[in-house]
Amino acid sequence: MGVWKHRGKVAVAGWGQSPIDRRWDGKSLDKTMGAYAMLASQRAIEDAGLTLDDIDGVITSPETRVGDTWAPRPFFAPPYDSEDGITQVSSEWLIKQMGLKKVTYIDSNAPHIGRMMGKAAQTIADGLCKVVLVIYPMGNIEGRYEQGGTNQNAGDYARGNSAFTATWGYQSGAQMNALICHQQYCRKYGKHHDMLGPFVINQRRNGLLTPWGFYSQQEPYQITMEDYLNSRFVSEPLRVLDCDRPVIACAAFLFTTAERAKTMKQPPVYVLNHTQENNRPRSTMYTLEEAQEWTRSLGKMIWEGSGLGPKDIDVFNPYDGYSTFTQLFLEGFQWHGVKEGEALDFYQGDLRVEGPHPYCSGGGNLGTGRTRAALFSDSIEQLRGAAGKRQIQIRCETALAGCNNPGGSGWILFSKHPS
């Protein structure tokens, strides 16, 4: 495999974030997922000092995690006369609504943001376009999550492969398989679920230091260990505070060549490597042993392709959609020397951004709401020196961010310098 041949030749030149709400209210057409995607895109373009005509590529993902379709509820007048713009935002929809006239590269079916960021970097590296706009809208509509519309959860039948899982109550790999794995982890290493508490609390703290985040905007108070321990169980021992909160928001990022980025408004954030995994479990549920093998492999791939090692990573933003699997990434990449079985002890130490181990400095999903984008935007802001109160106090030259759960994640390694 060797070092990624485009190492340091691609850069992020712009970032934009929309407002963030708990749900779309079903009527405000200036607060739809589509409206927020346009707003985030405009902000990213302004951030880079570009114009609409500089954009020649648009990439997005249909994995907006809304959970349900808007239908069978009635649609609205164009452009909100279909799911497009409401529960998803295709590149074609965005291009038309924003009037992007120079786009020649279009992808509306990219994977989730963890893999999509790497895909965007590779798209530029391969010369498929010169300035690519990456949008990641995430949504949440009225009603209980994944129980409305035509959702299978609301029905009587478990169809397709879910016949082998949903029949017994399995509904989410990120929640349930990761929890089984976490239970195995605690048993193997003699740890307890409650040891996740300090991590969850610190995520909220970092989220409250993120001006655009859901909690800093909508619920601006810190949670305590008592709050954590008293929060209700969703899947015991998984508490509701171990779970991110679905929100509606959109983030946008602009990738271009390193050479071109140097002429733009912001200091370039260079890409040193990206990697994606697509691991499948042997059987119904992946086990701790499988997950650890996958995360070890991720580490090897990111180090080999970048020429760096664990000690070279300053900012580290692993995914935290549920608190239960983040430790596997921490141990897989051995950030700050944390080895297998040590993460929950590490969580009992100083994780604050002001301290020596500013773990998940962006606050992730648990701290900002389920955008999945804070992992990446914080990494970019940290390297720009623009993270405000979250700015880490240790060396800040590289950042590693990735999403989502073990087996299906994608990672990107940023740097302040091209080599």
Add this chain to the structure above:
Amino acid sequence: MPKQIPVPTEFAKPFWDAANQKKLVVQRCTACNTLHYPPKQKCDKCASTTPLEWKEVKGQGHILEYFVIRDSRIRRLQADQPLNLAVITLDEDPGLNFLSNLPGTPVGEVPVGSPVEVLFEPVEGSDQLIPEWQVIKQPASSRRTRKA
């Protein structure tokens, strides 16, 4: 407990037909001998195009791990919450695992590591039997009970 009713796909139908005969079957690759569950279209271990065959197994296993469902998104289960959701490894190949609600085991009092055996239960509203697993009675002194 009114679970969701499994709807067999064509290639997985033999599994559900066997369950209706109170038999537990998994797939076996005739090229590399690897066992598979849940059913697959082809062997992903050796990538052989040889069709997978169905093989009856003894239906004995052990509880790998579990948690307690307290807020399911699956509507049919909501009235019966809380309920155990356990992962069972198959003794004949511990790399294969099955899900179970562990009928007969009190919620949150799951003896992780204990041996279990398969049984077949009806799903409310259908004629389909599904495999479930129950703890094999052991002397109290040899059990390990673990709270979720």
